[in-house]
Amino acid sequence: MSVPRGQIESVYLHWAKLRSAAPVNLATSAVAPFPLAELPLRIEDVVAHDPGAYGYPPLQERLARYAGVDAECVVAAPGASMANYLAMAAVLEPGDEVLLERPAYEPILAAARFLGAEVRRFERRRQNGFRADPEEIEHAITPRTRLIVLANLHNPTSALAREDDLRALGAIAARAGARVLVDEVYLEGLYARRPRTAFHLGSQFLVTSSLTKAFGLADLRCGWVLAEPSLARRIWRVRDLHDVNSAHAAERLAVVALDHIDRLAARAEGLLAVNRPLASRFLDAHPHLPLLRPEFGNVIALRAPSRNSGTDAPVGEADDFCDFLRERYETAVVPGRFFEMPECFRLGIGGETAELREGLSRLAAAAEEFARR
């Protein structure tokens, strides 16, 4: 049943903006914000007139180099969120079918519906390690499918897609005359071990990403789409319908950040190198909670503790647990209902170490108390 456009919204972002704050916040999915003041900035680096073309050339050049593509394939966008929206808006007509992963990052699902797409789903299954399984896609695709959408790393499980699966998926899409949109915003968090972007797997691939999650630069809104040149030009024209230009000061800051990206990566990796073992110790102590123990990424999907411990929590209990954790332990995580996993919650591990340590200890106490109630 289709929802009228006037009623489509992102319930997750509404919650994230109004309800996610807490004294101890494990709801965030990015590494802790990078202090921009640590970059060698002069005021002239930021305050300057924007010549107002399709992309600020120095930023286009840096993004192209970072992604390993030609600059004509890069469309700058305000964050991966807007990149996703623009990419879908450029390839979809109302009524077109989109095949979207489940579980999914809810705003991308809501945006596809807002654009008038008919959304079908393919499953990423727990017993399969939340793999983007070509068989599932083959099973769900129809002759009307115009776009397949997935995130790599997957949100909320941080499952890493295999390149052979992405290739197979590309072949399935090509046979159906569809494109594949891969949101790689968390793939940047593999840093030096980052595989080549899926963009290189064929002209049917579009990729979106940003500096938000892996580098802690959400405030810059430095996102991008990678697309074959003619589609990239179309996406620029769609962007014209939504905003004239990027905030030029942010574009210039992004240039400086990209010129120092190794430093930003080293800082984020250093943080995760300390945080990941803390999270691992927590998972070792609560082996029935994690749905997947990811090697990379800033988020982990956990089953909510059950009152009859050790078994799957009945639906609804994860919400109860998240409320309990917030009210009694002043700690926020993301309820799984926002990811179509109502029995789960998402734990962010990329924040400041002291906050994570405190949060995990509160989480452990809350889980124990919740199970006893």
Ligand SMILES: Cc1ncc(COP(=O)(O)O)c(C=O)c1O
């Ligand atoms: C899969 C996914 N894509 C995009 C975004 C948005 O990122 P940005 O801050 O770059 O808009 C998020 C944020 O949670 C996300 O999880």
